Amino acid sequence: xxxxxxxxxxxxxxxxxxxxxxxxxxxxxxxxxxxxxxxxxxxxxxxxxxxxxxxxxxxxxxxxxxxxxxxxxxxxxxxxxxxxxxxxxxxxxxxxxxxxxxxxxxxxxxxxxxxxxxxxxxxxxxxxxxxxxxxxxxxxxxxxxxxxxxxxxxxxxxxxxxxxxxxxxxxxxxxxxxxxxxxxxxxxxxxxxxxxxxxxxxxxxxxxxxxxxxxxxxxxxxxxxxxxxxxxxxxxxxxxxxxxxxxxxxxxxxxxxxxxxxxxxxxxxxxxxxxxxxxxxxxxxxxxxxxxxxxxxxxxxxxxxxxxxxxxxxxxxxxxxxxxxxxxxxxxxxxxxxxxxxxxxxxxxxxxxxxxxxxxxxxxxxxxxxxxxxxxxxxxxxxxxxxxxxxxxxxxxxxxxxxxxxxxxxxxxxxxxxxxxxxxxxxxxxxxxxxxxxxxxxxxxxxxxxxxxxxxxxxxxxxxxxxxxxxxxxxxxxxxxxxxxxxxx
Numbered sequence: 299x300x301x302x303x304x305x306x307x308x309x310x311x312x313x314x315x316x317x318x319x320x321x322x323x324x325x326x327x328x329x330x331x332x333x334x335x336x337x338x339x340x341x342x343x344x345x346x347x348x349x350x351x352x353x354x355x356x357x358x359x360x361x362x363x364x365x366x367x368x369x370x371x372x373x374x375x376x377x378x379x380x381x382x383x384x385x386x387x388x389x390x391x392x393x394x395x396x397x398x399x400x401x402x403x404x405x406x407x408x409x410x411x412x413x414x415x416x417x418x419x420x421x422x423x424x425x426x427x428x429x430x431x432x433x434x435x436x437x438x439x440x441x442x443x444x445x446x447x448x449x450x451x452x453x454x455x456x457x458x459x460x461x462x463x464x465x466x467x468x469x470x471x472x473x474x475x476x477x478x479x480x481x482x483x484x485x486x487x488x489x490x491x492x493x494x495x496x497x498x499x500x501x502x503x504x505x506x507x508x509x510x511x512x513x514x515x516x517x518x519x520x521x522x523x524x525x526x527x528x529x530x531x532x533x534x535x536x537x538x539x540x541x542x543x544x545x546x547x548x549x550x551x552x553x554x555x556x557x558x559x560x561x562x563x564x565x566x567x568x569x570x571x572x573x574x575x576x577x578x579x580x581x582x583x584x585x586x587x588x589x590x591x592x593x594x595x596x597x598x599x600x601x602x603x604x605x606x607x608x609x610x611x612x613x614x615x616x617x618x619x620x621x622x623x624x625x626x627x628x629x630x631x632x633x634x635x636x637x638x639x640x641x642x643x644x645x646x647x648x649x650x651x652x653x654x655x656x657x658x659x660x661x662x663x664x665x666x667x668x669x670x671x672x673x674x675x676x677x678x679x680x681x682x683x684x685x686x687x688x689x690x691x692x693x694x695x696x697x698x699x700x701x702x703x704x705x706x707x708x709x710x711x712x713x714x715x716x717x718x719x720x721x722x723x724x725x726x727x728x729x730x731x732x733x734x735x736x737x738x739x740x741x742x743x744x745x746x747x748x749x750x751x752x753x754x755x756x757x758x759x760x761x762x763x764x765x766x767x768x769x770x771x772x773x774x775x776x777x778x779x780x781x782x783x784x785x786x787x
Contacts (some may be wrong), residue, residue: 316473319387324480324694326383327723331484331687335705339363341722344379345372345410345729347443351419351431357410360722361597375404380729393467401468405740409447416443424623432542444612444735448578453740462740471737478693478730479643482611484720485727486640487702491713495671510753512656515542515772519762521665527754532558534659536566537755541762543656544649545570545606555657556664556759569755571742573763574609578735582613586620588674590628593621594779599636601645602771603763612731614642637784650692 312318331341342361350356355368367375381402388398416422423436449467455462494530505681519542523534535556540549540563549570551561581604589596596617604610618638702720706713 313390315394316391316478316688319391320480321690321694323387323477324381324691325698327477327481327726328391328484328698331418331719331721332716332721334715334722341719341726342365342460343372343375344722344725345369346725346729347375347417347423348417348603349417349427349431350414351433352412353664356417360725366614373410373784376726376729377403380406380726387473388468393587397466401465401712404465405468405733405736406729409448409729409736411731412446412450412736413729416446424626433492435574442616443763444616444732445579447732448575448739450574451741452742455740455742461504462743465721465740469737469740471734471741472607474730474734474737475611478727478734479607479611479647480698481692481723481727481730482643483698484702484716485636485724486643487699488706488713488717488720491703491706493544496549512543515762515767516656518542518766519758522761523758527758528755529758531664532556533562535664537758539653539656539660540566541605541759542767543605543645543651545574545609548653548656551653552660555661566755571738573740573759574604574606574754575738577763578613578738579602580611582616582620585617586624588622590624592776592780593625593633593638593784594641594782595640595775596621596648596660598645598775598779599772601642601649601682602775603768606738607646607650609647611639611643612735613783614639617642627657632787633784634787647692647695675742695761709711 311502318749327341328338337356338658338784339361343364344360345357346360347357348355354369359365359367359369359372364372381399384402385395389395419427419436420429421437421442423431423438428434428436434651440554452744454465516538520534520538523529525530525539529537536553536558539552542548550563552558553566580599585596585600589599597614600613601610618636621638622633622635625633667739702716706716
């Protein structure tokens with residue numbers, strides 16, 4: 299391929315890749331929120347969900363300047379903004395725009411309803427807010443809207459095939475979560491400014507995720523798949539990456555790097571999605587119950603155990619809310635929001651960063667030793683393999699984090715405005731997370747999984763997850779985060 303062709307291909311990927319569109323949308327929303335620094339309230343109309351007993355007060359515009367919109371108006375304005383920007387992305391990614399927009403409309407509506415239900419006071423109110431709502435008790439299950447969205451997706455995806463087919467074009471869990479993570483970078487940057495010592499500690503500790511996932515998890519899963527379940531290298535390598543590293547993205551990247559047949563990562567993705575759904579429903583609540591006294595251990599643990607970007611980050615968000623609520627009610631301690639989630643995200647981000655590098659390493663190994671036994675013998679590794687496998691949305695996440703951190707460090711007077719702007723964009727981040735949760739549930743067809751005869755794949759995943767991933771992840775998280783707590787409000 300000529301240099302001109304390489305340049306043309308690169309330019310094309312900037313507009314057609316899901317990863318890149320996560321970057322563009324996330325950065326665009328970040329820049330709109332940054333308008334606060336210049337005194338511009340650009341995102342003041344974004345819908346803000348709150349705890350409620352009166353449903354008419356469940357949603358309000360984020361800024362008082364847009365109070366005239368009311369709750370319904372802010373939901374409509376938020377919808378119009380999101381459907382336009384995502385439809386533009388869908389157009390460039392060659393998706394049928396009309397069908398995407400129609401599906402997105404339904405997914406947005408369901409996500410909004412589930413989010414609202416999750417904020418019902420008896421379910422979500424923390425102990426310190428019960429008096430304000432005149433309620434004698436509450437379950438204090440913040441972020442329950444994510445779980446409701448997941449369950450709604452599972453029900454539709456498994457029992458309503460026609461609806462599932464209609465919504466499938468707009469069900470893009472990886473795109474939504476990657477966009478949300480890019481936006482999240484700004485909030486983590488703000489948190490890093492306010493507690494620099496703890497932030498640096500979390501980032502340094504996050505490096506342990508790389509060692510664990512790639513040097514401990516991966517070879518063990520590979521050996522289990524090969525020696526005990528008799529999978530070929532073509533199956534075992536993507537399986538080890540998907541189960542031990544980062545779910546669907548890692549399985550696809552590895553499968554592509556070793557030139558596995560397309561059916562391999564496709565089937566593995568189905569199994570991974572099912573297990574992620576299970577992990578989402580169980581692990582954040584287990585973390586909140588057993589590790590409420592070690593909040594940063596809980597956050598890191600979820601990042602190391604839940605094998606998808608969406609599942610891990612959303613699990614961290616749920617655990618963040620639950621543990622903060624427990625700490626307030628049982629210990630009278632009020633932690634700052636977002637630090638447990640930061641530990642989860644940091645672990646996951648460090649793992650993601652090295653997906654491309656690991657895929658490149660495996661590509662070389664498979665090329666040298668011909669592990670797939672290709673008859674043509676012409677398999678070679680491109681010099682651009684690392685870049686091709688690298689998850690591009692990480693650039694957006696790190697970019698927003700670094701820009702906000704450096705700007706706040708250099709101009710401390712702007713921190714308050716930057717925090718307000720990041721808070722506005724974070725409202726859209728939460729909606730993207732909800733869209734991701736519903737989409738995960740929608741694409742998780744349990745019946746198809748079992749009809750495909752995937753018992754052995756499920757067996758490898760179950761043994762790996764329950765046999766050592768959970769426990770090794772807990773041990774390493776405890777080693778690096780024991781005794782570290784989020785800053786207090």
